[in-house]
Amino acid sequence: MIFMVSQTILNNMELLQGLLSMPSNSTLVCIGISLFVYYYLQDKVNYWAKRGVAYVPASKCLSLFIPQMLQSRTMLEVVSEQYDLLEGHSYGGVYQLTRPTVILRDPAMTKEWLVKGFTSFHDRGPEVEEGQGNLSENLFSLTGDRWHTVRTKLSPAFSSAKLKVMYQTLKGCAEELNAHLQGLCEKRDEAEIDIKDLVGRYAMDAIGACAMGIKCNAIKDPDNCEMKKAVKAIFTINWRFTLMQLCMLIHPKLVKIFGLAGPPKDLTKFLTSVTKQAMDMKAKSGQPRKDFLQIMMSASESETQNGKEHSQNGDQTVKSEDNIFTENVITGVISTFLSAGLDPVAATVTFGLYELAFHPEIQERLFEEIQAARMKSGGEIEYDDIKDMQYLEQVVNETLRLYPAAGFLFRFCREPFQVQDSSVVIEKSVNLLVPQMCIQRDPKYFPEPMKFDPERFSKENVDKILPGSYLPFGEGPRFCIANRFALMNVKTMMMTLVSDYTLHPCAKTKNRMTFDKKTFSLSPEGEVWLKLKKRN
Numbered sequence: 001m002i003f004m005v006s007q008t009i010l011n012n013m014e015l016l017q018g019l020l021s022m023p024s025n026s027t028l029v030c031i032g033i034s035l036f037v038y039y040y041l042q043d044k045v046n047y048w049a050k051r052g053v054a055y056v057p058a059s060k061c062l063s064l065f066i067p068q069m070l071q072s073r074t075m076l077e078v079v080s081e082q083y084d085l086l087e088g089h090s091y092g093g094v095y096q097l098t099r100p101t102v103i104l105r106d107p108a109m110t111k112e113w114l115v116k117g118f119t120s121f122h123d124r125g126p127e128v129e130e131g132q133g134n135l136s137e138n139l140f141s142l143t144g145d146r147w148h149t150v151r152t153k154l155s156p157a158f159s160s161a162k163l164k165v166m167y168q169t170l171k172g173c174a175e176e177l178n179a180h181l182q183g184l185c186e187k188r189d190e191a192e193i194d195i196k197d198l199v200g201r202y203a204m205d206a207i208g209a210c211a212m213g214i215k216c217n218a219i220k221d222p223d224n225c226e227m228k229k230a231v232k233a234i235f236t237i238n239w240r241f242t243l244m245q246l247c248m249l250i251h252p253k254l255v256k257i258f259g260l261a262g263p264p265k266d267l268t269k270f271l272t273s274v275t276k277q278a279m280d281m282k283a284k285s286g287q288p289r290k291d292f293l294q295i296m297m298s299a300s301e302s303e304t305q306n307g308k309e310h311s312q313n314g315d316q317t318v319k320s321e322d323n324i325f326t327e328n329v330i331t332g333v334i335s336t337f338l339s340a341g342l343d344p345v346a347a348t349v350t351f352g353l354y355e356l357a358f359h360p361e362i363q364e365r366l367f368e369e370i371q372a373a374r375m376k377s378g379g380e381i382e383y384d385d386i387k388d389m390q391y392l393e394q395v396v397n398e399t400l401r402l403y404p405a406a407g408f409l410f411r412f413c414r415e416p417f418q419v420q421d422s423s424v425v426i427e428k429s430v431n432l433l434v435p436q437m438c439i440q441r442d443p444k445y446f447p448e449p450m451k452f453d454p455e456r457f458s459k460e461n462v463d464k465i466l467p468g469s470y471l472p473f474g475e476g477p478r479f480c481i482a483n484r485f486a487l488m489n490v491k492t493m494m495m496t497l498v499s500d501y502t503l504h505p506c507a508k509t510k511n512r513m514t515f516d517k518k519t520f521s522l523s524p525e526g527e528v529w530l531k532l533k534k535r536n
C-alpha cells in the first residue's frame with residue numbers, strides 16, 4: 001500500500017516536472033487557446049445581456065438542455081421552465097448550448113413576428129439541399145421559393161371538395177374500428193382497452209388510405225404493420241436525433257458531414273420504396289384515385305407536360321426539370337403527411353377521450369349532439385353535418401388547448417428583425433420558439449388552465465380568447481397546411497367512439513396525464529387504459 005502511494009506521488013512529480021520543462025512557446029500556445037475558448041464562450045453566453053434583452057443565464061439553460069438530451073425530461077418541460085423564468089417579459093433570450101434563442105411569451109406579438117416578420121422568420125432551418133434522397137425535401141423542412149411553390153400547389157388538396165371525398169375514406173376506417181370494438185365487447189358489452197394503442201391503429205389506417213391509397217391493416221393486424229413501426233420512428237428521439245440536434249446547434253454543416261440529415265437510412269429506404277410502389281401501381285392502373293399522392297402525381301404530370309409544350313414552342317423559361325414534384329419531394333411530403341397524420345392525430349384523440357372519461361357530463365352532452373345530428377341526417381353523419389356540430393368543435397378545441405400536439409412552434413431567423421417599439425434587433429441565425437402549450441396553459445389567458453372546459457370555446461365565450469393565445473395549428477404562412485383535414489379526422493374518431501360507447505376510468509387508468517420523453521411531439525407516456533361500455 002505504502003509502495004503504491006509513493007509510486008503515485010513519484011509519477012505525479014514526473015508529470016509536473018514534464019510540464020515545467022515544456023518548451024515555453026508550447027505553454028504559451030496552450031494558454032492562448034484556453035484564453036481564446038474562454039473569451040469566445042464568454043462572448044456567446046453574454047449575447048443577450050449585451051443586447052439588453054431579458055434572459056435566462058446560459059448556466060441554467062445548459063442544465064435544462066442536458067435532461068432533454070438524456071431523455072429524463074420532455075422538451076416541453078424544459079421550455080416551460082424557461083417560460084416561467086421569463087415571467088413579466090413579453091419575450092426573452094435563452095440559449096441552446098451557446099446558440100441564442102428567443103422565447104416569445106406575449107400572444108399579441110405572435111402575429112407581429114410570424115406574419116409581418118415572415119421574411120425574417122420564414123422557415124425552421126437549415127437550408128434543404130436538392131436531390132439528397134433522404135426525405136428532407138418535405139414541406140415542413142423546405143425553405144425559400146421551393147417551399148412556397150410546393151405549398152401553393154399542395155393547398156388545393158385540402159379544399160372542401162377534396163376533404164368531402166376523404167371523409168368517405170375516414171368513415172370506412174371508422175367502421176372497421178367499430179367492428180373491431182364490437183368484437184372486443186361481444187361477451188360482456190364492455191372492455192378495458194389501451195386507447196392510445198387502438199387510436200394509433202385507426203390513425204395509421206386512416207392516413208395510409210388518405211395519403212396514398214394503401215391499406216395498412218393496423219386495426220386488424222397490428223403486429224405485422226411495418227408501416228406503423230416505420231412512421232412512428234420518424235418522431236422518435238434517439239441517439240441519432242440527439243447528435244443531429246447538437247450538430248445543428250454547433251454548425252448546421254456538421255449535419256451533412258456526419259450524414260445525419262433525414263431519418264436513418266433503412267427507414268428512408270422503406271418509406272421511399274413504399275411510396276414508389278404506390279406510384280407505380282397508380283401509374284399502371286390508370287385509375288386516378290382521391291388521395292394526396294395522386295394529387296401530387298397529377299400536378300407533376302401536368303408540369304412535365306407544360307414544360308414539354310413550352311420547350312417545343314421555344315420557351316426556355318419553363319423546362320421539364322422545373323417540375324417541383326420530383327420523386328424526392330413526393331416521397332418527402334408523403335412521409336411528413338404519414339408521420340403528422342399518425343402521431344399528432346392519435347395523440348389528440350387519446351387526450352380527448354381520456355378527458356371525456358373523467359367528465360361524464362361533457363361526454364353525455366356530446367352524445368346528445370351526435371344523436372341529434374344523426375336524426376337530422378337520417379342516420380349517417382356526413383361531412384357537411386360535422387360543420388354544424390358546435391359542441392364537438394368545442395370539445396376538440398379544448399383538447400387542443402390543453403394538449404397542443406405540436407407543443408411549440410419554431411423558426412430560424414434569416415434576416416435581422418427589428419422588434420416593434422424597441423431598439424432590439426433579432427439577428428440572423430437566432431432561433432425562435434413560440435411555446436404554444438405554455439401560453440395555452442397560462443392562467444393570464446385561460447383562467448383555471450388545467451380544467452378541461454369546452455365552454456371556453458362556446459359562441460358566447462370564444463371572443464374573449466385573446467388573439468395569439470390559442471395556436472394549436474401554428475401561425476402565419478407556415479401554419480399547419482392540413483388543419484381542416486386533421487380536425488375532420490379527430491372528430492370522426494371521437495364521434496365513432498362516443499356514439500356507441502361510454503368511456504370510464506378503470507383501475508389501470510393514470511390519474512395524471514404525463515408525456516412521452518422519447519418523442520418530440522406531445523404524446524401520452526405509456527399506455528392509456530380506459531373502460532368502454534356499450535351503449536344500449
Ligand code: HEM
Binds near residue numbers: 139405472486
Ligand atoms: C391534430 C393534428 C395536428 C396538429 C395539432 C398539427 C399541428 C401543426 C403545427 C403546430 C404545425 C407548425 C405550424 C407553424 O410552425 O406555424 C404544423 C405544420 C405542418 N403540419 Fe400539422 N398538425 C396536425 C396534423 C397534421 C396532418 C394530419 C398533416 C398531414 C396530412 C399535417 C401536415 C403538416 C405540414 C406539412 C406542416 C408544415 C407546413 C409548412 O411548413 O408549410 N399536420 N402542424
